[in-house]
Amino acid sequence: MELLKIQIVKEVVYSEGFRALDKELHRVTCGAVIKNPYVNRFSDDLEDLVSIGEELGALLGTRAVDELDGDPHSYGKAVIVGMNGELEHAAALMHPRLGGPLRKAVGGGRAIIPSAKKKGGPGTSIDVPLHYKDAMKVRSHFDAVEFRIADAPNNDEIVIVISVTNGGRPHPRVGGLEIEDIVGNDGIS
Secondary structure (H helix, E strand, O other), X not given: OOEEEXXXXXXXXXXXXXXXXEEEEEEEEEEEEEEOOOOOOOOOOOHHHHHHHHHHHHXXXXXXXXHOOOOOOEEEEEEEEOOOOOHHXXXXXXXXXXXXXXXXXXXXXXXXXXXXXXXXXXXXXXXXXXXXXXXOOOHHHOEEEEEEEOXXXXXXXXXXXXXXXXXXXXXXXXXXXXXXHOOOOXXXX
């Protein structure tokens, strides 16, 4: 893997909707820029990216959790592929093996890790979807964070992003499954 840079963004929310939060909400988003080993060519075998995804799941997951104030509640992942790559490169990074190391970093994670992918150039932003790490139907944790790196991805680069939070949305009040009611066997409810 040719790692070019890592950017970490930490957001701390104290108040939302004209009301202070009972507890600060921390959202940490960690993104890496790598060179795309498959730039400008088609390959049936994307194992290099699958392996890189596993490595970055551990590296970015650990860094994001280390920056988080409190225990991880929600997580998500996203990838922006430079214009001389393809969307399947994003899938190879995110889906086969990134999840295991990220789940280890957050101390569990039975729920599917929500994801987004797109192609773009330098400064392209992406919304990283979030939900509760152990049961994806906890509606209070349905959220997203926006992430961008001003000078990436170039045409031959890929940006890989992981986000973690220490809580759900500020002042959730639209019902749904509550954390204390989680069964926790299937990652859904």
